[in-house]
């Protein structure tokens with residue numbers, strides 16, 4: 166298959182590009198580089214030996230997308246990673262979040278309809294479940310519960326748009342992948358997560374403390390109803406996540422499907438910090454802080470639908486994710502910019 170990766174220069178997109186190329190597919194990338202670097206695409210080329218057609222453009226620009234796709238026709242599928250993803254920022258700038266996240270999705274669906282591209286795989290998020298009523302979360306679990314931030318709402322809305330589009334066009338194959346917490350990096354240490362500024366998410370924050378760029382990790386609450394009082398999440402190695410995209414593309418059928426991509430194993434904040442300490446061979450300073458607004462005590466999935474229908478299962482452990490994250494962070498202390 167030849168696959169257009171919208172947002173393919175980003176963290177998950179770059180790792181998915183490697184997985185697709187290794188599985189014998191071709192990729193082309195469109196990315197406006199608003200949260201990434203062209204260096205990531207260059208490194209994917211180095212890792213795989215492939216030449217990747219790259220368009221630096223906003224994925225809302227249907228004309229630019231159309232010209233790009235026609236130059237590289239036939240394109241068989243789109244994986245749609247493009248969008249903004251910072252929860253707090255989405256509360257402060259809701260219109261920008263709706264504009265970019267919904268706008269890129271509409272543009273891609275218009276492109277697909279006009280150019281006869283039948284398959285789309287979309288980066289959704291476990292955030293659509295809001296505060297879980299029961300655990301583990303299955304694809305049947307209710308969504309939209311207590312969705313307090315525009316970021317999560319865009320994911321929920323885009324899922325609805327895909328469902329409606331698939332209902333109206335029997336030839337369309339649309340898949341939403343609800344990622345749990347993506348972590349880790351390519352074991353080569355050449356590509357990894359490179360958040361701008363101070364990271365919002367736990368693993369990149371811990372990695373920056375380990376490398377000495379930040380003083381200590383703030384642990385957001387130790388009074389949750391969990392084994393050690395800290396929040397539990399389902400951390401999935403980005404290589405497992407990338408493999409999930411390959412499986413989703415290869416198994417996509419007409420209609421609309423949703424899959425959870427996670428490990429099914431909850432890990433607490435303190436367990437993750439301990440795993441990172443083992444990986445880095447150093448102590449990670451931490452302090453207990455109040456709970457972060459909007460956080461849930463625990464979130465982890467039942468990944469059995471993806472196993473059953475896609476033949477996919479996450480195989481990597483939190484220790485492997487910490488090892489690979491540390492390898493990436495210690496070899497690229499300044500990310501792609503000044504590595």
Ligand code: NAD
Nearest residue numbers: 172175176177197198199200201223224247248250288290
């Ligand atoms: P990322 O920011 O590294 O990747 C997103 C990419 O999209 C970036 O390269 C960015 O430059 C690009 N982009 C943004 N707006 C664009 C536009 N208008 N046109 C073209 N490109 C644009 O993020 P990621 O972690 O790789 O996430 C990929 C997708 O997965 C996102 O949609 C995100 O919401 C979703 N997701 C991520 C996580 C996570 O924890 N990383 C969890 C659940 C879902």
Ligand code: UD1
Nearest residue numbers: 252290292365366367370383384385396397398434459460
């Ligand atoms: C967050 C987002 C979610 C988004 C996901 C991936 C919120 C409320 N949720 O999920 O919508 O899909 O990122 O981008 O922002 N923690 C600390 N200290 C830190 C950072 C985090 O203790 O410095 C804790 C959190 O309280 C949580 C766990 O670590 O228990 C994981 O946090 P994080 O990595 O931010 O992911 P989520 O909150 O699950």
